[in-house]
Amino acid sequence: MRKILELDISPKQKEQLESLGINSEGWSLGDVVNIMAVQTAMKGNVSAMAYCRDTAGFNPELQLREAQFEYEKKQKSGEGVEIEDVSDIVEKIWGYDQWISMLNDGVPVLLTKQVPYRFSDIHLDYIRKCQDNTYNILEGAVRSGKTVDHVLAFAKELCDTPDKFHLATGSTMANAKLNIGDANGFGLEHIFRGQCRWTSYKDNDALAIRGPYTNFKEKIVIFAGGGSSASYQKIRGNSYGMWIATEINLHHDNTIKEAFNRTIASHRRKIFWDLNPEHPKAPIYAQYIDKYAEKAQKGILKGGYNYAHMTLFDNINISEERREEIISQYDPDSIWYIRDILGERTIAEGLIYNKLATSIAAKDGKFRIEKKIAQAMARSGKIIHINVGVDFGGNGSGHAFVATGELQGYEKLIILKSRRYLEGEYDPDTGKKILDIDPKALDELFIRFIEAVTKEYGFITKVYADSAESVLIRGFRTALVQSGHGDIKVVNAMKSKITDRIFATTALTAMNRLLITEDCESFEQAASMAVWDPKSLELERLDDGTSDIDTLDSFEYSFERDISKFLRR
Structure with a gap:
């Protein structure tokens, strides 16, 4: 085969080489074969491409074997092979012994540094x-x-x-x-x-x-x-x-x-x-x-x-100048800043209560009122009504209770206390896992909430419950009488149009007339996660189990009958 490939080329083949701009002097049949391989590869033949690559010495597998061979040769001769020097960062994090253990084979190497590690x-x-x-x-x-x-x-x-x-x-x-x-x-x-x-x-x-x-x-x-x-x-x-x-x-x-x-x-x-x-x-x-x-x-x-x-x-690898440049692209009062710069868990797309959710995520206290201040307002008569909204759970949703206080002249609305109970999760007050919420257990949770509100704020004006569950409502009334709270009336929630309730909340938020005590964790979570349904052409609150609609409903039941009074002011 070698003799064949070393044969002189024919006059016709010389003409072909000349037409490609190649001086045909001294070319052999083997050279022509390689040119044909290149031409075939240029037409898209993958096998020919691989042949050209490998013959030219660019096969990565072969290069690695050659490098390994050279490495072993140098190893035996005592010459160093160049590898990344990570000694400084390894010693800083794990100690000198860890670095020594990484080079315990006794192989001489040439350590050069290209990766500039800097960590806070x-x-x-x-x-x-x-x-x-x-x-x-x-x-x-x-x-x-x-x-x-x-x-x-x-x-x-x-x-x-x-x-x-x-x-x-x-x-x-x-x-x-x-x-x-x-x-x-x-x-x-x-x-x-x-x-x-x-x-x-x-x-x-x-x-x-x-x-x-x-x-x-x-x-x-x-x-x-x-x-x-x-x-x-x-x-x-x-x-x-x-x-x-x-x-x-x-x-x-x-x-x-x-x-x-x-x-x-x-x-x-x-x-x-x-x-x-x-x-x-x-x-x-x-x-x-x-x-x-x-x-x-x-x-x-x-x-x-x-x-x-x-x-x-x-990240200390980002210069102060670069950091300021990145931050300048964001509104520091936006939910995007809280998510992308501060790294807090938030929803940024489709938020319903944008201003409220941003404040909650930032923990800036703009809508916060201390519980003891709200209690003093209830004792002094500044809070004229304390209503409790109730939304019943089932099919994956939870039972939610929210107590709100209405100030004189409907100046402000204060969310005093909120609780949500979901089977499989943990009771926010006792820390025990909630296994089953039957009507009796629900009555007990309700009375516990009622007694906590009356103990902390002195009174409850009315309880507004989801009218779809008349049997559970009757159970609440019986439980109130048996526990000595028969003076508290339980009536059906008005269940007005959801968007009207939402816009009332956003309006109060925009006017800084909505306040929240520190005893409302479930409400803050619900408000932070409420989003519009992206698949609906109408304005609809997404209710697919990813957010707590129960708490929002119970909150809205507690004050919806007075929405016109709040907005008139």
């Missing part, structure tokens, strides 16, 4: 805690440095974890590669510079890591998307040691469950999640993060729970 104390402390906890969750503002923390903690664990395969996910695979693999120069491919290569594993991009930091044991990090309902199929069939996920709130629940299942058999199981603030009742909180926090607080979550909240101000 809150970030250093969080990264340090990742070593001792299975669940590591970072939540907060955009550009607060969350992902970089996790990438570094994840990389440190990769060095000596006994597991070979690990998982890195984002809303899409490209997102995972961008935020975890690259991470603006702080990603895995930069930490393991000189020791890693991009490859493919089961239709997913993967980063293969093998070098001094892993003691020449290969670690494979598989990158996958998690945003669609079918994404989980891409990560099936493997067992993973650790899982790092960026923007976990954008992952489909199928992916989350599958990833957890895939890490069950790992030798060192670790989870790293980061996310920007979401809807306070978003599934990622309700089904995972808040449950973990609750179990960790009770001491029943095995493996350890490491959670931190970061703001834009915690």
Whole structure:
């Protein structure tokens, strides 16, 4: 074959070369074959493309083997191979012994630094805690440095974890590669510079890591998307040691469950999640993060729970000038500022009570009145009516009670107290789990609320209850008589048009005539999450279980009969 390829070319072939602008002098048949391969590749033939790439010496697999061969040659000869120097940050976070253990193979290397790590104390402390906890969750503002923390903690664990395969996910695979693999120069491919290569594993991009930091044991990090309902199929069939996920709130629940299942058999199981603030009742909180926090607080979550909240101000890599530039794009009194800069859980789109929700999220106290001041106003006669609104639960909704006080001349409306009871959740007063709310149990909750209001404020004018539940209303009346509160009347709520009730509330808010005591947590949560239904052409409050409509209804029942009096003023 060599002899054939070394044959001289024919006159016709020389003409073809000349027509391409190539001097045909000294060209062989093998040279013509290569030119034909290039021409074929230019027509879109993938095999020809690969042939041209590989023949030219650009095959990444071959390049890696050659690099590894050179590395081993230099290792034996004592020459250094250039890798990323992470000694300063490793020593600062985990100590000198950790750094020594990463280079305990005795291989001479050339350490050069390209990744400029700088962390504030809150970030250093969080990264340090990742070593001792299975669940590591970072939540907060955009550009607060969350992902970089996790990438570094994840990389440190990769060095000596006994597991070979690990998982890195984002809303899409490209997102995972961008935020975890690259991470603006702080990603895995930069930490393991000189020791890693991009490859493919089961239709997913993967980063293969093998070098001094892993003691020449290969670690494979598989990158996958998690945003669609079918994404989980891409990560099936493997067992993973650790899982790092960026923007976990954008992952489909199928992916989350599958990833957890895939890490069950790992030798060192670790989870790293980061996310920007979401809807306070978003599934990622309700089904995972808040449950973990609750179990960790009770001491029943095995493996350890490491959670931190970061703001834009915690990232010392952003200069003051750049930070001011970013902040200047936001209205400091807006819900967007609270979510994107302060990193608080809020709803930003479609809010009904925008001004009220913004104030609650900012905790600025603009609508706050101290409970003791409201009590003094009730004793002095400034509060002329105290009404209680009741909305009955069922089919996933909760039983809600709200007490409001109306000032003389209907000058202001004060929300004095609010409670919501939902089966499966915890009683806000006793801390006990609510298992079943039958009519008798509901009567007890109602009387407890009534007695708390009368004890704290002295009287109750009327109770306005949802007229759809006449049997429960009769039960309330009986319970009031039996408990010595027979003078308190329970009547049907007027249940006026919902938008009229909403606009009355927003009008009072706009005029700073709505006040809330510190004893109204359920109302504040409900007002902060109430949004318009995006699928309706009419103005309708979204009622799909993601927000607390029960508390809002009971609040509105308590004062709706006096709306005209408030607005007339």
